[in-house]
Amino acid sequence: MSGPAAPPRRVPAARRAADDPLWLKIVLIAIACGFIGLFLVLPLVVVFTEAFRDGVAAYVRSVREPAAWQAIKLTLITTAIAVPLNLVFGLAASWAITKFEFRGKSVLITLIDLPFAVSPVISGLIYVLLFGMQGWLGPWLSRHNIQIIFAVPGIVLATVFVTFPFVARELIPLMQEQGKDEEQAAISLGAGGWQTFWRVTLPNIKWGLLYGVILCNARAMGEFGAVSVVSGHIRGKTNTIPLHVEILYNEYNVVAAFAMASLLAFLGLVTLAAKSFLEWKVQQQLRETLEPTTMESLS
Amino acid sequence: MSIEVRHVTKTFGTFTALQDVSMKVDDGELVGLLGPSGSGKTTLLRIIAGLEVPDDDGRSAVLFHGEDVARRQAGQRQVGFVFQHYALFKHMTVYENIAFGLRVRPRHQRPPRSEIHRRVTELLRLIQLEAFGQRYPAQLSGGQRQRVALARALAIEPRVLLLDEPFGALDAKVRQGLRNWLRRLHDKLHMTTVLVTHDQEEALAVSDRVVVMNQARIEQEGTPAYVFHNPASEFVMDFLGDVNVFPGRIEHGRAVLSGMTIDVPGLTRHPGGSTKVYVRPHELEVRREPVTEPNLPARVVRINQAGSFAKITLTIEGGSEIQVDLPFERYQEINLQPGETVYVSPRKVRVFGAEYMI
Amino acid sequence: MRWGWKQPSVIPGFGLTLGYTLLYLSLVVLLPLSALFVRSAALSWEEFWDIITQPRVVASYRLTLGTSLVGASMNVVFGFIVAWCLVRYRFPGRRLLDALVDLPFALPTAVSGIALTTIYSQHGWLGRHLEPLGIKAAFSPLGITIALTFIGLPFVVRTVQPALEELDDEAEQAAASLGATRWQAFWRVIVPSVLPAVVTGFALAFARALGEYGSVVFIAGNMPLKTEITSLLIVTKLEQYDYAGATAIAATMLVASFVILLVINTFQWWVSRSYQRGV
Numbered sequence: 001m002s003g004p005a006a007p008p009r010r011v012p013a014a015r016r017a018a019d020d021p022l023w024l025k026i027v028l029i030a031i032a033c034g035f036i037g038l039f040l041v042l043p044l045v046v047v048f049t050e051a052f053r054d055g056v057a058a059y060v061r062s063v064r065e066p067a068a069w070q071a072i073k074l075t076l077i078t079t080a081i082a083v084p085l086n087l088v089f090g091l092a093a094s095w096a097i098t099k100f101e102f103r104g105k106s107v108l109i110t111l112i113d114l115p116f117a118v119s120p121v122i123s124g125l126i127y128v129l130l131f132g133m134q135g136w137l138g139p140w141l142s143r144h145n146i147q148i149i150f151a152v153p154g155i156v157l158a159t160v161f162v163t164f165p166f167v168a169r170e171l172i173p174l175m176q177e178q179g180k181d182e183e184q185a186a187i188s189l190g191a192g193g194w195q196t197f198w199r200v201t202l203p204n205i206k207w208g209l210l211y212g213v214i215l216c217n218a219r220a221m222g223e224f225g226a227v228s229v230v231s232g233h234i235r236g237k238t239n240t241i242p243l244h245v246e247i248l249y250n251e252y253n254v255v256a257a258f259a260m261a262s263l264l265a266f267l268g269l270v271t272l273a274a275k276s277f278l279e280w281k282v283q284q285q286l287r288e289t290l291e292p293t294t295m296e297s298l299s
Numbered sequence: 300m301s302i303e304v305r306h307v308t309k310t311f312g313t314f315t316a317l318q319d320v321s322m323k324v325d326d327g328e329l330v331g332l333l334g335p336s337g338s339g340k341t342t343l344l345r346i347i348a349g350l351e352v353p354d355d356d357g358r359s360a361v362l363f364h365g366e367d368v369a370r371r372q373a374g375q376r377q378v379g380f381v382f383q384h385y386a387l388f389k390h391m392t393v394y395e396n397i398a399f400g401l402r403v404r405p406r407h408q409r410p411p412r413s414e415i416h417r418r419v420t421e422l423l424r425l426i427q428l429e430a431f432g433q434r435y436p437a438q439l440s441g442g443q444r445q446r447v448a449l450a451r452a453l454a455i456e457p458r459v460l461l462l463d464e465p466f467g468a469l470d471a472k473v474r475q476g477l478r479n480w481l482r483r484l485h486d487k488l489h490m491t492t493v494l495v496t497h498d499q500e501e502a503l504a505v506s507d508r509v510v511v512m513n514q515a516r517i518e519q520e521g522t523p524a525y526v527f528h529n530p531a532s533e534f535v536m537d538f539l540g541d542v543n544v545f546p547g548r549i550e551h552g553r554a555v556l557s558g559m560t561i562d563v564p565g566l567t568r569h570p571g572g573s574t575k576v577y578v579r580p581h582e583l584e585v586r587r588e589p590v591t592e593p594n595l596p597a598r599v600v601r602i603n604q605a606g607s608f609a610k611i612t613l614t615i616e617g618g619s620e621i622q623v624d625l626p627f628e629r630y631q632e633i634n635l636q637p638g639e640t641v642y643v644s645p646r647k648v649r650v651f652g653a654e655y656m657i
Numbered sequence: 658m659r660w661g662w663k664q665p666s667v668i669p670g671f672g673l674t675l676g677y678t679l680l681y682l683s684l685v686v687l688l689p690l691s692a693l694f695v696r697s698a699a700l701s702w703e704e705f706w707d708i709i710t711q712p713r714v715v716a717s718y719r720l721t722l723g724t725s726l727v728g729a730s731m732n733v734v735f736g737f738i739v740a741w742c743l744v745r746y747r748f749p750g751r752r753l754l755d756a757l758v759d760l761p762f763a764l765p766t767a768v769s770g771i772a773l774t775t776i777y778s779q780h781g782w783l784g785r786h787l788e789p790l791g792i793k794a795a796f797s798p799l800g801i802t803i804a805l806t807f808i809g810l811p812f813v814v815r816t817v818q819p820a821l822e823e824l825d826d827e828a829e830q831a832a833a834s835l836g837a838t839r840w841q842a843f844w845r846v847i848v849p850s851v852l853p854a855v856v857t858g859f860a861l862a863f864a865r866a867l868g869e870y871g872s873v874v875f876i877a878g879n880m881p882l883k884t885e886i887t888s889l890l891i892v893t894k895l896e897q898y899d900y901a902g903a904t905a906i907a908a909t910m911l912v913a914s915f916v917i918l919l920v921i922n923t924f925q926w927w928v929s930r931s932y933q934r935g936v
Contacts, residue, residue, distance in 0.1 A: 025746050032742040033754065035735045039807050040760045043772035046782060050775060089681045096674035102663035114686055117918050119868025121888040122907045126689040129696050134900050136692060160685055183668050193669035222765025225870035229892060242767040249771050261768040268763035276756045350830050374836040386827035390849040400835030455835055
């Protein structure tokens with residue numbers, strides 16, 4: 001080692017204590033990208049490639065087929081019912097859970113998460129057991145000529161079940177973190193309950209809410225297992241897009257199957273993009289509510 | 300073990316944390332690195348520890364006992380580093396935390412189990428937490444955690460001890476206690492120690508020597524008493540305690556402010572012009588009647604009697620406020636009331652050259 | 658359920674929102690789910706036992722459990738690497754990679770199912786290169802494992818990622834300053850700190866894999882005793898109007914997944930208690 005009189009010419013390119021060496025970084029990043037590419041991106045590429053294998057005309061023809069149109073319509077109807085229902089529920093549940101302290105709260109949160117723990121097939125099955133011909137309400141329903149299973153109401157119910165927790169689950173942690181000071185301030189200033197909700201709470205949670213709705217929407221449109229059990233696969237009547245994909249695929253109508261699948265895959269990509277954007281927005285909003293901005297802290 | 304830092308510069312992107320800083324700490328000394336946040340003091344400490352690497356400009360060096368350690372990773376420098384937020388391992392007990400540095404040594408250097416146990420027990424006694432070995436960090440108070448962090452750093456028998464705002468996250472009372480404890484500990488162990496703090500009171504109370512930093516540079520070094528009484532710049536003067544600033548002028552080697560003319564030693568060679576005159580609150584005298592000494596009339600606005608000094612706020616001609624600290628006995632003797640007009644005379648004033656030397 | 662008390666609050670709407678929450682929860686979730694258990698309770702214990710221990714059913718459990726375990730383990734290894742790269746390194750395309758991790762959440766299961774089958778079937782994109790090597794990917798347990806790996810990745814990444822982010826940078830620096838090598842710091846400081854998250858991620862991926870249907874049915878081949886997963890068996894029973902059989906198997910499966918979730922929660926509670934974290 002050089003003495004104090006002659007300090008070394010060069011400080012070696014030492015690393016900070018918590019940094020990994022470059023070769024390790026490269027290896028790990030390569031593994032991560034390779035894995036994601038092989039397992040996640042390749043299937044996505046396959047969907048679009050297969051859908052357009054016979055050209056754009058064949059693609060358009062598959063999508064414009066009457067049965068396909070019917071499936072798209074039914075999917076939209078189902079979603080249009082399920083998402084608002086779960087949206088209202090999510091708002092009510094997260095308001096009750098985050099703005100008040102009461103006994104049994106953690107049990108309630110667990111119960112709200114329950115549908116996530118239930119296999120999609122079982123989610124469908126429970127409605128068959130409840131409303132099917134052999135079910136509890138089946139005989140009464142059939143006497144009054146109401147059909148739920150193997151019909152649109154069954155599909156809607158199963159979809160509501162599987163998408164049940166999405167909005168609530170997104171809002172509860174967000175609202176918990178934001179606390180209830182602002183609501184209490186609004187009430188103390190004379191605002192009513194609804195005014196407080198619309199003017200104070202909603203603006204604070206809007207991005208999180210939208211995020212929850214988008215996830216809920218994606219799942220509602222794409223649900224397969226649960227809907228498959230309750231639908232009865234009646235072509236042109238009780239088929240949603242995913243069910244129609246299955247039928248076409250099993251009939252070896254691969255191009256048409258992938259054409260329909262590509263609609264769902266596109267929806268998935270939009271969801272991902274929206275998710276990334278909204279996650280960023282939610283983070284930003286949380287930062288704003290929790291910390292003063294730099295301007296304020298400087299002054 | 301002495302520490303020497305030479306010509307160290309460190310930039311983070313466009314931000315310069317250290318600008319050609321050189322500093323020396325003698326063997327067995329406790330040096331306080333003092334400065335406002337962003338002044339570069341923590342970066343300097345982390346560079347000494349090897350947690351941060353200085354910019355590679357070919358001139359910088361970090362020497363331990365005259366030996367260059369720039370090539371050595373943090374783990375090989377034998378420094379005990381104590382982090383502001385303790386950085387205790389949450390999943391380990393207090394005992395395991397303290398033993399960590401010994402247990403991770405290569406097999407041939409690792410002390411035997413019984414030796415590790417002996418040393419950890421000894422350290423637990425040193426930090427007065429003998430009964431807490433099996434607790435987890437989260438079960439301790441802030442002050443206890445910081446003591447564990449210190450014991451963990453001492454366990455590897457470091458050659459130097461580096462403390463980064465060690466009491467920053469604690470409340471005032473605990474701070475005071477730990478500060479005295481640290482000083483006693485240092486008197487016992489005589490380990491070369493560098494303490495980073497933004498609290499001037501802490502630095503002045505604990506250190507053998509303080510190094511005041513500002514905007515990536517060292518402003519002044521010296522014993523606490525010397526630096527406090529002979530600040531080298533406006534910044535040091537202002538940072539180390541309360542200060543009154545009067546606008547004034549220099550005429551014929553004397554300071555003129557608001558109708559007073561005061562002799563300032565060493566000012567005779569200055570060319571003259573407008574300047575600022577600095578006076579500490581305890582260096583101002585208050586009297587009921589004007590005297591022959593230079594003085595200015597002022598009106599008493601507020602009096603805060605809570606403390607060993609009575610803190611008196613006054614307004615002078617032109618409306619600006621000044622602060623005077625009177626020893627409590629003296630305050631009772633003259634029995635001031637808000638609204639009174641009094642005469643203030645400085646016992647000692649300072650004028651800093653830098654401003655108009657440029 | 659017992660509402661012993663509720664803390665008084667100036668915020669209105671407690672009765673309305675909680676009432677609606679409970680009503681909706683009961684109608685949509687609790688009532689239908691209870692139907693499953695009431696229906697299986699209608700079976701005698703012997704009948705129930707007979708159904709859930711038929712060789713075909715047992716084979717499906719074994720297959721489902723085995724492939725789910727392998728899939729979830731794959732996810733732990735690769736999920737950890739992905740999470741590590743996303744948190745620790747800055748490289749071009751990092752944000753894209755981060756977004757892609759959620760693809761299995763966003764892509765409907767039927768779509769991933771047919772896409773994976775097209776890739777791995779005998780004449781598929783990769784399948785035709787695997788075939789000469791003697792590897793039969795689609796219509797085999799391997800294919801099921803691939804599908805379950807696909808579906809489970811986000812669970813591991815999204816639970817490990819925040820744990821790695823939260824990891825105290827200073828703890829690692831402290832380890833380094835105390836003389837630990839990078840490898841020692843990894844195993845003694847980083848791994849123990851994120852282990853609870855890794856285990857949770859594994860359990861979530863595993864639980865999801867157990868119940869997975871859409872992405873598996875296409876690639877599985879669905880041969881009884883060989884490549885028939887439990888979810889599919891339930892559907893098959895239903896299509897044969899064997900409601901009792903479907904109900905019994907479903908109840909068994911549901912209990913299994915509840916047990917797993919219970920274990921996760923107990924584990925997390927235990928971990929947080931033993932470190933007494935989150936002060």
